Amino acid sequence: MNFIFKNINSDCHTEHCRSVNMKCKRLSSTKLRLTFLLFLLFSFCSIAISKSTFSSERLKQACIDYAQSIVGNNAEVNLIEKIEAQAFEESGITAICTGDEKSLHGNCFIGIEFYRNGFLIRRLQIPARIKIFMEVPVAVKTLFRGAVIQGDDIKIEKKDITNYRASDILNPEEIIGKKVRNNIPANGIVVRLSIENEKVINRGDKVKIVVVSGAIKITAAGEALQDGATGDLILVKREGTRTKLQGKVAADGTVIIAQN
Secondary structure, eight states: OHHHHHHHHTTOOSHHHHHHHHHHHHHHHHHHHHHHHHHHHHHHHHHHHHOEEEOHHHHHHHHHHHHHHHHOTTOEEEESSOOOOEEESSSOEEEEEEOOTTTSSEEEEEEEEEEETTEEEEEEEEEEEEEOEEEEEEESSOBOTTOBOOGGGEEEEEEEOTTSOGGGBOOGGGTTTOBBSSOBOTTOBOBGGGBOOOEEEOTTOEEEEEEEETTEEEEEEEEESSOEETTOEEEEEETTOOOEEEEEEOTTSOEEEEEO
């Protein structure tokens, strides 16, 4: 090749030189094309390697697994919309799901956050419908107001408790022997509001009133104007005043008045 170039550079005008010159041009052109193709291939590979991608199915399964880890494996998690695949030009992207026990129930959102080097670069809100199931006591037959609940009046079944608070759910031991406060239909869940609690305050009793405002608590003596069981809201008045206040009866007979 050096020889060929040398001859070309010597400005030879023979037929042989012209032939060699044409071959040299073709070789140079081929070499340039090959170099260009290799450059494109290298550039494409560099771009492909630098990207981070998260498939739709991968994100969907991550949302379902995360929700069930928070609310329990008995939960039924359905995503309302399809999650689009997510792609990033940068490498080293991490994704985490967000949401807590209070927010992940009923119609809700599961969050997905994408981070690079500790910085949030993208956030998604995935609409979902989550039903929570639990084994709870239910009525074998219709239980009418005033009836005393017996052991054979209830059974344990798995039910959808999505719309109940944790404090509403009772154990059988908390139910048997109690009176029915409101009619309970057959197969209905027996919750705290379904039964009468034993009165801890009678009308006219002297009671301790605790007013709570943030971190501040004020205690005062008062009088109950209504009967009350644990968890009931009753009217009371402070000693020496005629002002009526409403508070919740605590298990120890204290009346709690919460102020925002």
